[in-house]
Structures are given as C-alpha cells and as structure tokens.
Amino acid sequence: MASRTRKSERRTEALTRERILEAAVELLDATGEGGLTFRALTERLVTGPGAIYWHVANKGELLDAATDTVVAAALAIEPAESADSPQGEIRAVALGLFDAIDEHPWLAAQLATQLSRSPWGAVAPRILESIGRQVRALGVPEGSQFTATSALMHYILGAAGQNAANGRVLGPGVDRSEFLDATSRAWKELDPDDFPFTRAVADQMRAHDDQAEFLAGIDLILAGITAVHPPTT
Amino acid sequence: MASRTRKSERRTEALTRERILEAAVELLDATGEGGLTFRALTERLVTGPGAIYWHVANKGELLDAATDTVVAAALAIEPAESADSPQGEIRAVALGLFDAIDEHPWLAAQLATQLSRSPWGAVAPRILESIGRQVRALGVPEGSQFTATSALMHYILGAAGQNAANGRVLGPGVDRSEFLDATSRAWKELDPDDFPFTRAVADQMRAHDDQAEFLAGIDLILAGITAVHPPTT
DNA sequence: ACCTGAACACCGTTCAAGT
DNA sequence: ACCTGAACACCGTTCAAGT
Numbered sequence: 001m002a003s004r005t006r007k008s009e010r011r012t013e014a015l016t017r018e019r020i021l022e023a024a025v026e027l028l029d030a031t032g033e034g035g036l037t038f039r040a041l042t043e044r045l046v047t048g049p050g051a052i053y054w055h056v057a058n059k060g061e062l063l064d065a066a067t068d069t070v071v072a073a074a075l076a077i078e079p080a081e082s083a084d085s086p087q088g089e090i091r092a093v094a095l096g097l098f099d100a101i102d103e104h105p106w107l108a109a110q111l112a113t114q115l116s117r118s119p120w121g122a123v124a125p126r127i128l129e130s131i132g133r134q135v136r137a138l139g140v141p142e143g144s145q146f147t148a149t150s151a152l153m154h155y156i157l158g159a160a161g162q163n164a165a166n167g168r169v170l171g172p173g174v175d176r177s178e179f180l181d182a183t184s185r186a187w188k189e190l191d192p193d194d195f196p197f198t199r200a201v202a203d204q205m206r207a208h209d210d211q212a213e214f215l216a217g218i219d220l221i222l223a224g225i226t227a228v229h230p231p232t233t
Numbered sequence: 234m235a236s237r238t239r240k241s242e243r244r245t246e247a248l249t250r251e252r253i254l255e256a257a258v259e260l261l262d263a264t265g266e267g268g269l270t271f272r273a274l275t276e277r278l279v280t281g282p283g284a285i286y287w288h289v290a291n292k293g294e295l296l297d298a299a300t301d302t303v304v305a306a307a308l309a310i311e312p313a314e315s316a317d318s319p320q321g322e323i324r325a326v327a328l329g330l331f332d333a334i335d336e337h338p339w340l341a342a343q344l345a346t347q348l349s350r351s352p353w354g355a356v357a358p359r360i361l362e363s364i365g366r367q368v369r370a371l372g373v374p375e376g377s378q379f380t381a382t383s384a385l386m387h388y389i390l391g392a393a394g395q396n397a398a399n400g401r402v403l404g405p406g407v408d409r410s411e412f413l414d415a416t417s418r419a420w421k422e423l424d425p426d427d428f429p430f431t432r433a434v435a436d437q438m439r440a441h442d443d444q445a446e447f448l449a450g451i452d453l454i455l456a457g458i459t460a461v462h463p464p465t466t
Numbered sequence: 467a468c469c470t471g472a473a474c475a476c477c478g479t480t481c482a483a484g485t
Numbered sequence: 486a487c488c489t490g491a492a493c494a495c496c497g498t499t500c501a502a503g504t
Contacts, residue, residue, distance in 0.1 A: 014468090015468080015469080037495085037496065037497085038496080038497060038498080039495085039496075039497095047469070047470080048469070048470045048471050048472095049470090049471080049497080049498075049499090050468095050469065050470060050471070050498095050499080050500080051468075051469050051470075053497095053498070053499080054467085054468060054469070055468095058497080058498075059497065059498090105349065108345060108349040109342065109345050109346040109349050111345075112341060112342050112344075112345030112346070112394050113342040113345070115394060115395045116338065116341040116342050116394055116395065116397050119395050119396070120416045120419075120420075120438070124395070125420065125423065125428060125431045128430070128431050128434075129427070129428050129429075129430050129431045132430035132431065132434065133429070133430050136430060142433075143437070145430075145433075145434055145437070146434040146437035146438055146441065146446075147437075147446060147449045147450065147453070148453065149430075149434070150392070150446060150450060151388065151392075151449070151450035151453050151454070153391070154388050154391035154392035154395065154450060155384065155387050155388040155391055155454075156391070157391040157394070157395075158386070158387035158388055158389070158390040158391030158392070158394070159383070159384075159387035159391070161345050161348060161349055161390070161391070162348045162349065162352045162357070162387065162390075163352070164349050183353045186353075187353075187358065190358065194362070195358060195362050196362075196366070197361070197362050197365035197366050197369060197378075197382075198358045198361050198362045198365065200375075200378075201361075201365065201378055201379040201382070204376070204378070204379035204380075205353070205379055208379065208380075213379075213380060213383060216380045216384070217380065217383060217384035217387060219457075219461075220380070220381065220384050220454060220457040220458060220461060221384070221388075221453060221454055221457055222457070223456075223457040223460045223461050224452075224453040224454055224455070224456040224457025224458070224460065225453060225457075226460070227456045227457065227459070227460040228452075228453060228456050247487090248487080248488080270476085270477065270478085271477080271478060271479080272476085272477080272478095275490095280488070280489080281488070281489045281490050281491095282478080282479070282480090282489090282490080283479095283480080283481080283487095283488065283489060283490070284487075284488050284489075286478095286479070286480080287486085287487060287488070288487095291478080291479075292478065292479090467504100468503105468504085469502105469503080469504080470501105470502080470503070470504095471500100471501105471502095471503105472499105472500095472501095472502105473498105473499085473500090473501105474497105474498085474499080474500105475496100475497095475498090475499105476495100476496080476497085476498105477494100477495080477496070477497100478493105478494095478495085478496100479492105479493085479494090479495105480491105480492085480493080480494105481490100481491095481492090481493105482489105482490105482491095482492105483488105483489080483490095483491105484487105484488080484489070484490105485486100485487085485488075485489095
C-alpha cells in the first residue's frame with residue numbers, strides 16, 4: 001500500500017467534447033455503426049452517461065459532430081502530388097473523401113442521414129467550398145457554378161457511399177475478387193428478359209477497379225462541364 | 234347480441250409478407266424512420282411480434298424489402314410523356330427516383346445504408362438496368378457502358394438523397410423559400426477567408442429549383458458522355 | 467461548473483405454448 | 486404451418502444527488 005503514490009496511470013484528464021468525439025470515432029471505426037452506444041462510450045471514457053450529456057446534447061448531435069470532424073480532416077489534407085490544374089485538384093478532393101469513407105465505412109450512411117436531415121448543414125458547405133473554388137478556376141460562368149459544383153458533390157457522395165461497402169463487405173474470410181466473382185455470377189443468372197443490360201455488363205463489373213471507376217465518373221462530369229462551358233482560351 | 238353474425242368488419246385476412254411490407258411502408262411514410270417499430274407494426278396488424286418474425290427474418294430484412302418494393306414501383310412507372318430519345322428516358326428514370334424519394338423521405342438514408350451494406354444487392358441492379366439500356370441506346374461503346382451507367386446512378390442517389398430533405402425539413406410551419414432564405418443568409422455569414430465560394434453562390438442556392446437543378450446535373454453528365462463518346466452518326 | 471449512477475421508458479428478438 | 490404474448494437483454498435519456 002506504500003507504492004500507491006503513483007496511482008494507476010492517468011485516469012481523468014478532464015472530459016471534453018473533443019475527447020468524447022475522439023472516442024466516438026474510434027468506437028465507430030472499430031465496431032461499426034451499431035457499436036457506438038453510450039454504455040461503450042462511458043466504459044471507454046470511464047464515466048457515467050450524465051457526464052457525456054453534459055458536453056453533448058444527444059446521440060444525434062454526437063454523430064453529426066463526429067461526421068463533421070472526419071470530413072473536415074479529409075478535406076484539410078493537402079494533396080501530396082500537388083495537382084496544378086483545377087481538374088487535378090477536383091480529383092484530389094474527390095479522392096480524399098473517397099479514402100475517408102473507405103477508412104471510416106460508417107461515414108457513408110451517416111453522411112446520407114445527415115444530409116437528408118439538414119441538407120445544407122455543416123458538411124455540405126465544406127465540400128461545396130473545396131470543389132467550388134476549382135470549378136470557378138475552370139472558367140465556369142458564375143451563374144452555372146452552383147449547378148456544376150453540386151453535380152460533382154452529389155456524384156462523390158453517391159459513389160463513395162456505395163464503394164465504401166466494398167471495403168466492408170469483405171470480412172476476414174472473403175477477399176475482393178471472390179466477392180466480385182460471386183456478384184458477377186449472380187448477375188448472369190438474372191432473368192434475361194428483365195435484366196439484359198445488367199447481365200451484359202456483369203464482366204465489366206467483375207473486372208472493375210473501385211478507385212479507377214470512381215475517377216472515371218469524375219472525369220465524365222468534368223468533360224460535361226467543359227463541353228457545356230468551353231474555356232474561353 | 235343477435236347481430237353478431239357480421240362480426241366487426243374484416244379482422245384477419247391472414248398475415249402475409251406482403252401485408253407486412255405494406256404496413257411497414259405506410260408506417261415509414263407516416264412517422265419516419267423512427268416510427269417503424271415492431272410494437273407499432275403489431276398494433277397496426279393486430280398480432281404479436283412472433284407472427285411477424287414468422288414471415289420476416291428481422292428488422293433489417295424488413296427495411297431492405299420495403300426499400301426494394303418502393304424502388305421497384307418507382308422504376309416500373311412508364312413515363313407519361315413517352316420520351317423518345319435515350320436522354321429523355323434517362324431523365325424520366327431519374328425523375329421517377331427523385332419523386333419516389335420525395336414521397337418517401339426515409340428512402341434516402343435507407344438506400345445509402347443498404348447500398349453500403351450490400352453494394353450490389355437487389356436495388357442497384359434495378360437502377361443499373363433502367364439506365365443502362367438507355368446508355369447503350371446512346372451508342373456508348375460496350376467497354377464504357379458500366380462506367381457511364383454507374384456515374385449516372387451514383388449522381389442520382391447522391392442528389393436525390395439530399396433533395397429529399399428539402400421536403401422533410403419543411404415542417405408544418407416552415408415554408409420552402411423561408412428555409413432557403415435562412416440558409417442563404419447563414420452562408421453569407423461564413424468566414425470570408427474559409428468560405429469565399431460558398432458565400433458567393435449563396436444567392437444561386439437561394440434561388441435554385443430542386444427539380445431543375447437535379448435535371449441540370451443529369452444533363453451535365455449526359456453532355457460528358459456524349460463528349461467522351463461522340464455518337465457515330 | 468462538472469460529474470455520478472440508479473432509474474425509466476422503449477426497443478428488437480426469442481421461445482415455450484397454443485391452434 | 487402459423488400465431489400468441491410474456492420475457493430478456495439492451496438501448497438512449499433523465500435527474501436527484503454529489504463535488
């Protein structure tokens with residue numbers, strides 16, 4: 001009982017909103033959407049639920065804040081390969097979000113929920129801003145900048161959301177090509193009358209590379225923007 | 234007690250998976266995501282939870298099936314203005330999904346959740362098929378059909394998801410222009426250094442029309458497809 | 467001002483028992 | 486084969502009480 005002076009490591013270094021958010025993100029990353037509970041959170045933070053409610057209004061706010069934090073971090077990353085063209089910058093922003101959703105798969109569903117709850121809340125302006133600056137640099141006339149930027153943002157959110165799953169479906173046992181194979185086979189067994197197209201592209205889907213496909217979509221939209229708003233060289 | 238022959242209207246007409254799905258969709262439409270509980274469902278169907286579990290594996294399957302039903306119905310609608318061009322058909326398909334999400338706002342988040350759980354489950358092939366046929370008709374070379382179709386699908390899911398909120402945020406008291414006004418004002422008060430673009434487009438966002446904006450995005454992607462894969466006239 | 471922790475209402479799911 | 490309904494484990498949230 002003499003060596004009690006040290007106590008057992010650090011315990012409380014005061015509970016802050018930041019520490020709570022940090023723990024929430026860790027919990028979400030480790031255990032998925034269902035893993036974030038107030039019980040798990042109190043255990044990890046060594047407190048009671050009341051303490052958390054002192055810093056955070058409710059679970060919804062907690063999720064929103066966690067989402068915002070992660071998105072902000074993803075957009076803050078300066079692309080290593082400093083793309084010099086606006087197109088390159090847009091690709092970099094898109095890939096940043098793509099990777100963030102890949103690292104934090106819960107982001108996909110959470111972004112959708114949040115955007116559909118408060119469409120222009122905190123997250124949307126962040127993404128809009130990152131892309132919009134480049135759209136402007138592309139020479140898109142002022143009156144069309146919002147439309148072009150929104151289109152890119154919506155594509156990114158839709159595509160990244162679905163692609164996030166690829167990293168998640170593949171549990172410990174399943175590997176990627178095995179999964180794609182199975183899906184491809186399933187598509188080929190669809191009703192020929194109802195699903196001729198899907199059957200026909202089953203092989204393309206099997207061979208596809210998530211990130212390359214994602215960027216090809218970005219490039220398609222960029223090509224559309226350039227076609228509709230040709231740069232006044 | 235003599236007039237008991239009639240009984241009190243219909244009571245049980247046997248519980249089927251279809252009746253359960255129907256009730257689930259009604260409940261979701263009426264009370265939102267949080268409103269679908271097994272208690273509410275048993276009350277509406279006048280049974281116990283066990284009866285529902287006999288027809289449905291669990292709540293997740295119930296939600297997936299409800300989503301699939303609604304999406305299938307939305308895609309089955311033949312556009313009244315029978316668009317003759319592939320572009321017109323694609324716009325019609327897109328608008329069908331847009332409207333479905335508008336009518337069933339819970340669809341947005343549910344689609345995202347479902348797609349991020351099983352990316353190529355039941356819903357994705359349906360959408361892929363509807364759009365893909367038209368992409369093919371557009372003359373896109375075979376090797377690029379999957380990419381072009383996916384891009385359209387992802388944009389639609391992303392955009393419709395966010396736009397769904399507009400119909401939902403507006404409760405009884407709030408009207409649309411009031412809401413856009415408030416958002417627009419909020420954007421103009423963002424930090425000028427961090428959000429120059431968002432501040433600049435605040436007025437465009439305020440004046441924008443959801444459906445027109447949505448279709449403008451579709452057209453942008455269609456323009457991109459045409460630019461990258463010019464029709465071999 | 468910040469934290470504790472028992473208590474409450476509610477949820478998804480199970481399962482022995484009925485028909 | 487299909488349904489009943491009590492029971493279980495778990496969840497978000499509250500709040501009187503402490504410091």
